[in-house]
Amino acid sequence: LIQISDLHKTYHMGDVEVNALCGVSFAIEAGEHMAIMGPSGSGKSTLMNLLGCLDTPTSGAYLLDGEDVSRLDGDRLAAVRNRQIGFVFQQFNLLSKESAVQNVELPLIYAGVPDRRERAMAALERVGLADRAHHRPRELSGGQQQRVAIARALVNSPSIVMADEPTGNLDTKTGLEILQVFDELNDEGITLVMVTHDPRVAERCKRVMRLVDGEVVSDVFNHQE
Amino acid sequence: LIQISDLHKTYHMGDVEVNALCGVSFAIEAGEHMAIMGPSGSGKSTLMNLLGCLDTPTSGAYLLDGEDVSRLDGDRLAAVRNRQIGFVFQQFNLLSKESAVQNVELPLIYAGVPDRRERAMAALERVGLADRAHHRPRELSGGQQQRVAIARALVNSPSIVMADEPTGNLDTKTGLEILQVFDELNDEGITLVMVTHDPRVAERCKRVMRLVDGEVVSDVFNHQE
Numbered sequence A, B: 001l002i003q004i005s006d007l008h009k010t011y012h013m014g015d016v017e018v019n020a021l022c023g024v025s026f027a028i029e030a031g032e033h034m035a036i037m038g039p040s041g042s043g044k045s046t047l048m049n050l051l052g053c054l055d056t057p058t059s060g061a062y063l064l065d066g067e068d069v070s071r072l073d074g075d076r077l078a079a080v081r082n083r084q085i086g087f088v089f090q091q092f093n094l095l096s097k098e099s100a101v102q103n104v105e106l107p108l109i110y111a112g113v114p115d116r117r118e119r120a121m122a123a124l125e126r127v128g129l130a131d132r133a134h135h136r137p138r139e140l141s142g143g144q145q146q147r148v149a150i151a152r153a154l155v156n157s158p159s160i161v162m163a164d165e166p167t168g169n170l171d172t173k174t175g176l177e178i179l180q181v182f183d184e185l186n187d188e189g190i191t192l193v194m195v196t197h198d199p200r201v202a203e204r205c206k207r208v209m210r211l212v213d214g215e216v217v218s219d220v221f222n223h224q225e
Ligand SMILES: Nc1ncnc2c1ncn2[C@@H]1O[C@H](COP(=O)(O)OP(=O)(O)OP(=O)(O)O)[C@@H](O)[C@H]1O
Pocket: A132, A135, A138, A139, A140, A141, A142, A143, A144, A169, A170, A171, B011, B012, B013, B018, B019, B020, B038, B039, B040, B041, B042, B043, B044, B045, B046, B047, B090
């Protein structure tokens, strides 16, 4: 489903170059449940932004479902992204002027799907926030905003969900409820890629890849069951 | 140092009322090291915003160093806050157009302190980010932004540091390095109040208070040493 080959990402700030990814290669099969871990600043969000088709690499190839997406322009990239991928941002990226349910409806508007209000409310219900549907982001707690961002990523039943630190702002009990939702999605066949710092999240994933300074240092398949 | 009595905070959204804090009372002595825990949405950030003099309660009293700050207006509140409190926000609240070191210099500008650049660079050094001083927030990873927010809270040597989830975006090793910095501050006599979801953070605090639905359900002093 996903094939990454020798991916590089270099950020340019004036005359300074930051090599955030230095030649990353791996493949992900449909239906996998994978965690990406590593120190702060090691390149996890940079990799997720490339995997989620939110950015293009400096060099290297990315085949998504057999299609080379590494050289697509903005519009084509957005079309691929909206069709197949649900993305949960590390900083949530909710629209501050819209309510929670309006934020969750957004992918359905892009996709031209009917019954948007019912589907968005069902997604909010699933993350435990039906009673906060009409709050705007600044009228929600940090963990509630994070759960709205998760509901928005799920609402259009994508084939792949990519979540960048989805439990960072959640207490243990709420975090476990959200991980339960992710497990159910994976049981339904949805491919899950999750960046996490939390060992309790990683232990539920069947595969854990570690990044250090923009390189893959380990990639372990967990054959416990 | 801090005395809170029957604090209430109600948010009004149109005709909906959200009772975020429902009568919270406790005291904190100078030099304490306290964690505040509780489920997502239980009122922790609301309480921290009141303790940090960023907001005023709907009712109840808050004595800070013997002075009643619960009824101060915006300017007086800001003056108290800048003089005594270093605050680390859950969402960092960095200025997006300024570099990391410029963000850390901000409290020193308010306080009229000289040698701002050297002091700000020393604070960034202490959180391990001297090599990212000229990056703006969007040129930093999530955990790096969090550490800039921590450096900004420390730079003016406040007598109290309040941190809302300071390790949520940090990997275990970087998180421990930051907790080490907090422990050193506490050894120097600085009062620490920290909201956290991470049990590993709470176990280093000598006192753990738990909130559920806007009320204090437990307040345990840890007399292990
Ligand atoms: N400006 C606001 N208007 C209306 N409701 C609000 C506002 N800010 C917070 N709330 C509500 O008040 C409750 C407490 O919010 P608060 O941010 O204090 O929670 P929290 O304990 O910090 O949660 P988290 O761990 O998720 O950050 C939440 O249910 C939230 O929806």
